[in-house]
Amino acid sequence: MGSRKHERPLSPNIQIYRPQLTSVLSIANRITGVVLTGCGFILVIWLVAAASGPDAYSQFQRIVGSWPGLLLLLAATFAFFLHLCGGIRHLIWDSVRAFELKQIYASGWTVVAASLVLTLLSWVVGMIIAGQN
Amino acid sequence: MERHRIQTPLGRAVGLGSAKSGFEHWWMERITAVALLPLGVWFAGSLIAQSGSDYRTFVAWLGAPVNTVLMVLLLITLFWHAALGFQVVIEDYVHSDAKIWALLAARFICFAAAGIGILATLGVAVEIWTAS
Numbered sequence: 001m002g003s004r005k006h007e008r009p010l011s012p013n014i015q016i017y018r019p020q021l022t023s024v025l026s027i028a029n030r031i032t033g034v035v036l037t038g039c040g041f042i043l044v045i046w047l048v049a050a051a052s053g054p055d056a057y058s059q060f061q062r063i064v065g066s067w068p069g070l071l072l073l074l075a076a077t078f079a080f081f082l083h084l085c086g087g088i089r090h091l092i093w094d095s096v097r098a099f100e101l102k103q104i105y106a107s108g109w110t111v112v113a114a115s116l117v118l119t120l121l122s123w124v125v126g127m128i129i130a131g132q133n
Numbered sequence: 134m135e136r137h138r139i140q141t142p143l144g145r146a147v148g149l150g151s152a153k154s155g156f157e158h159w160w161m162e163r164i165t166a167v168a169l170l171p172l173g174v175w176f177a178g179s180l181i182a183q184s185g186s187d188y189r190t191f192v193a194w195l196g197a198p199v200n201t202v203l204m205v206l207l208l209i210t211l212f213w214h215a216a217l218g219f220q221v222v223i224e225d226y227v228h229s230d231a232k233i234w235a236l237l238a239a240r241f242i243c244f245a246a247a248g249i250g251i252l253a254t255l256g257v258a259v260e261i262w263t264a265s
Binding site for chain 1: 174260
């Protein structure tokens with residue numbers, strides 16, 4: 001580290017490059033990871049509400065069931081599946097497979113498509129079940 | 134393809150690579166990731182199944198031994214994975230003296246959240262078990 005007295009010119013960084021699927025999915029995996037940690041805290045609040053009794057639980061349900069709450073839940077669902085599918089992609093890479101550029105793009109679009117489909121499917125099934133309850 | 138080894142024989146025997154705890158971090162991130170695959174699918178599926186359910190239904194579900202155990206495992210794995218991930222994010226972006234405090238805070242908050250979540254889950258479970 002040390003003190004930096006002279007500001008030296010830096011090599012071009014991310015702000016100068018055109019966004020590509022590879023770079024966008026890379027940072028998306030990190031962002032969704034951070035978002036899902038936040039969701040983990042909400043899960044803990046939910047469990048504490050359940051442990052505190054019916055009143056606290058219904059209050060939590062009211063907040064999640066509100067329009068902003070549902071919208072955030074939808075975003076969280078997509079973040080969940082994107083991180084899950086992206087994580088599987090990373091685990092495949094860890095086994096030193098699918099590193100050709102073509103395969104990287106194919107797996108990348110698969111992650112995006114699968115996340116969208118799974119999010120949609122979850123909400124359709126969830127709303128059907130909620131309608132029956 | 135044979136991979137070139139540029140390690141010393143001792144380094145190869147010890148098997149830690151150049152960093153002291155880097156491999157452990159990388160490996161635990163993978164172990165928790167693999168564990169989170171079935172736990173995450175179980176959790177998502179359960180949430181969908183519990184859509185619109187009231188307090189009684191949810192608490193009865195959480196108090197079922199299988200779900201209690203899986204929820205505790207999810208909380209441990211989730212926050213372990215989160216702590217490891219957050220550590221890398223902080224190390225990458227925080228370069229001031231605040232770095233060490235950010236690292237400590239991230240780890241502390243993740244451990245605390247896991248602890249609180251586990252306690253709440255067990256609290257619900259005990260209530261259900263003693264009631265039935």
